Amino acid sequence: MKKIKWGIIGCGDVTEKKSGPAFNKVSNSMLVAVMRRNADKAKDYAQRHNVPKWYTNGEDLINDPEVNAVYIATPPSSHEMYCIAAINAGKPVYVEKPMSNNTAEAWKMANLAAQKNVPLAVAHYRRQQPFFKKIKQLIEDEIIGAVHFVQLQYCKKALTATELLDKRIAWRVDPSIAGGGLFHDLAPHQLDLMHYFFGEAATVHGVATNNAGLYAADDTVAGNILFKNGVVFNGIWSFGIAAAAERDWCEITGSRGTIGFSVFDGRTITITINDETEQITFDALQHVQQPMIAAVVEYFSGGTENPCSAQDGALIMQWMEAMTRNS
Structure with missing residues (x-):
């Protein structure tokens, strides 16, 4: 089993703690090169994280003979x-x-990877975290009976004028860069979990609108999924409400009770059956992507199946487009 020697393209904020350090903490893995277009920032990142090489051009990193796997961030x-x-x-x-x-x-990325027989995994990393694996186990064990429906609410206050002037934030609401607004940035985590929990969808529908009019991307999305197993999902995402109304909550309702949890901020699973409530709490992860990176390293080394395939990633893109096309 050869060692996976990573190169990171785009060593920005997301790689500082969520992912970057984990590449050196996972067995059979090491980070050997990073790339950022700004030379000073690339060099600074490499020095702070003890990475041997840094580049300002992605092609140069990809063509480095020591790099045998690439993380695109x-x-x-x-x-x-x-x-x-x-x-x-x-x-x-x-x-x-x-x-x-x-x-x-x-799909172009997924099809080329399949054609060339090159492994391609997508960073829907929550599906590898113990917290969400436990939720999947509870569903499969029918702790709350047969699941009937899921309701998700993710509501955040509007970005401030100051935040919209910050390039590190503003790009997330520029459709030409991010593919959409904050929905496109954040909903992949939630929708992939639904796919992870409940499998294939029979139908996906939704509407999207720009209520606040603060930027080009839609700031409110309502989405519905009917899964092939009969589970019904309803989600609302809003990024222009008052701070007091902020909410991050998902509730799965079955024939015997409910499972409730926060996708982004919580570490506690709340199970309610016949008016009796139990809570299961998990410790925070130092590097939230580490479990997924460990699984990807195993996959790249030939030891396991792909923990999140390119086909899964493309499918979530397809669901988001179905929810936002407004037809």
Whole structure:
């Protein structure tokens, strides 16, 4: 089993703690190179994280003979370009979510990886965290009986004028860079969990609107999914409400009770059956992507199946487009 030697393209904020350090903490894995277009920032990241090499050009990192796997952590608008370059170089890819700017790009990436027989995994990393694996186990064990429906609410206050002037934040609401607004940035985590829990969808519908009018992307989305197993999902995402109304809550309702949890902020699963409530609490992870990175390393090494396939990533893009096309 050869050691996976990673190169990161786009060593920005998401890689500082969530993912970057984990590449050196996982067995059979090490981070050997990073790339950022700004030379000073690339060099600074490499020095602070003890990475031997840094680049300002993605192609140079991909073509480094020591790099045998590539993690793409740039904004979605450049995922397809870098992913295709890495696949054509024969190097396995771990790409951030959302997988791309749109479904067409995502399927192009997935199809090329399959054609070239190059591993491609998507960073829907919550499905590998113990917290969400426990929820999946509770569902499969029918702790709350047969699941009937799921309700999800994710509501956040509007971005301030100051935040919209910050390039590190503003790109997330620029459709040309992010593929959509904050829905496209955050909903992939939630929708992938629904796919992880309940499988394939029979139908996906939704509406999207720009209520606050603060930026080009839609700030409110309502989505519905009928899964092939009969489970019904209803979700609402709003990014322009008052701070007091902020909410991050998902509740799964079955024939015997409910399972409730926060996707982004919580560490506690609340199970209610016949008016009796039990809570299961998990410790916070130091690096939230570490369990997924460990699984991807195993996959790239030939030891396991893909923990989140390119087809899964493209499917979530397809669901988001179905919810936001307003037809």
